Every structure is written in structure tokens, then in C-alpha cells.
Amino acid sequence: MTEEAFADVVGGAIWQIVDGPSALHPRAIVARARSKLGTRYDFWKWNCEDFVSWALGHEPRSSQREGFLGLVAFVLVSAIAVRTVGQEA
Numbered sequence: 001m002t003e004e005a006f007a008d009v010v011g012g013a014i015w016q017i018v019d020g021p022s023a024l025h026p027r028a029i030v031a032r033a034r035s036k037l038g039t040r041y042d043f044w045k046w047n048c049e050d051f052v053s054w055a056l057g058h059e060p061r062s063s064q065r066e067g068f069l070g071l072v073a074f075v076l077v078s079a080i081a082v083r084t085v086g087q088e089a
Helices: 006-010 026-034 048-055 063-088
Strands: none
Touching (some): 026 048
């Protein structure tokens, strides 16, 4: 992870500051985030959603990873079901 300038990240996009789902003081959130500088990105173990969730004081969690795993499970179950139905015929 690296710290980037706000303008470099946002560019010309429309943005707004909103109250986040955290009981932590904003300075504590920034301190937690900065404590992970240099941490390597890993989709399976530590991705951007894990990082944000953790920095906000929650358990690391990634809806991207959970969605991907759900899709893989669905495809596998569907393939097994198609194969089973094909064997019964």
C-alpha cells in the first residue's frame, strides 16, 4: 500500500465527504491506514476492501472476494447438477 495525493486519486471525479460507519476518530482511522503503508496487496488475503474495513475499525472483509467465491460455488454446483441430470438420462 502507498499513500497517494488526494488530487491524484480523485482527479476530476465528483466526490463528497460522508459520515462513515466507524466509531473511531478520523485521526485514528488515518493512523491505522498509514500503519499499513508498504503492505502488499493480495486479492485473497488483503485487498482494498479488507484494508478499508480494517482501517475503520472493523474486521477485514471483502464483498468482491465473497462475490467471486459465490459465483465459483454457483458454477460448480450448476456443473454438477447438469452432469448428474445427464447421467440419469
